[in-house]
Amino acid sequence: MDVTDDDGIRTVTFDRPEVMNAFTTDTAEELADVLAEADADEHDAVVLTGEGDAFSAGGDVQSMAEREETTEAAYERITATFGRVVEEALSAPVPIVAKVNGDAVGAGLAITAVSDFAYAVDSARFGCAFVRVGLIPDTGGSFLLPRIVGLRTAKRLAFTGEYFGADEAAEMGLVNEVVPDEQLDPAVDxxxxTLQERPTRTIGLAKRAIHENMGKGWREAADYENMVQSQAYDTPEHEEGVAAFLEGRDPEFE
Structure with missing residues (x-):
């Protein structure tokens, strides 16, 4: 994959267009490593997109056909690759933006779901296609899809593997906005x-609180929220935000 850094924005481009940017375990491991390098001191956001006409067709089926391993070995491989992608994306201290330039299927759909924002071209197709090759949703799919699209819709997508268009993806909350192809770059830009005008560390703390609290009861969640907010109070970003408000000016966040 191709990784570029420009003015605080890290752009990761999946660059196997000949196979619709399908993922092998090696590319998943590489993506996890790149996400792990996200740093609020250097980056305001990470953008994920695809080379050519597809975002990602998901797991590389040819690689699956050639693989021979025990269940235990499969668990270790998945945990160290696609599992790490989920961990690094959800814990990254900066926003992850999926710029879905084409079809997002299987792990491509799951990576769209695990991102903090997703913008898609109106020609993109989506599909939770794992079941078509005898697999369950991974790369966070079984965890995140019910929370994004609802339980019954998540089951329909996972059990049928049906394909659906970008407008339906927006209706179910999988993507934030659908735009014509030529408007994708301006919309994401x-x-x-906007994100670069906001305090990146504060966004990271908010992201951390939201993700950590997804599985907690309300008392535990409220306490965790209080703890993270107390950390936010003790930041230069909070100090600058308050000062700017009182002085009637726009804040100047680092």
């Missing part, structure tokens, strides 16, 4: 401009 507008979002990135």
């Amino acid at each position: 507008d979002l990135l401009d």
Whole structure:
């Protein structure tokens, strides 16, 4: 995959267009490593996109056909690769933006779901296609899809593997916005401009609180929220935000 850093924005481009940017375990491991390098001191956001006409067709089926391993070995491999992608994306201290330039299927759909924002071209197709090759949703799919699209819709997608369009993906909350192909870059750039105006460390703390609290009861969640908020109070970003408000000016966040 191709990784570029420009003015605080890290762009990761899946670059296997000949196979619709399908993922092998090696590319999943590489993506996890790149996400792990996200740093609020250096990056305001990480953008994920695909080379060519697809975002990602998911797991590389040819690689699956050639693989011979025990259940135990499969668990270790998945945990160290696609599992790490989920861990690094959800814990990254900066926003992850999926710029879905084409079809997002299987792990491609799951990576769209695990991102903090997703913008898609109107020609993109989506599909939770794991069942078509005898697999369950992974790369966070079984965890995140019910929370994004609802329980019954998640079951329908997972059990049928049906394909659906970008407009339906937006209706179910899988993507934030659907735009014509030529408007994808401007739409994402507008979002990135807004994110760069906001305090990155504060966004990271909010992201951490939201993700950590997804599985907690309300008392535990409230206490965790209080703990993270107390950390936010003790930051230069909070100090600058308050000062700017009182002085009637726009804040200047680092």
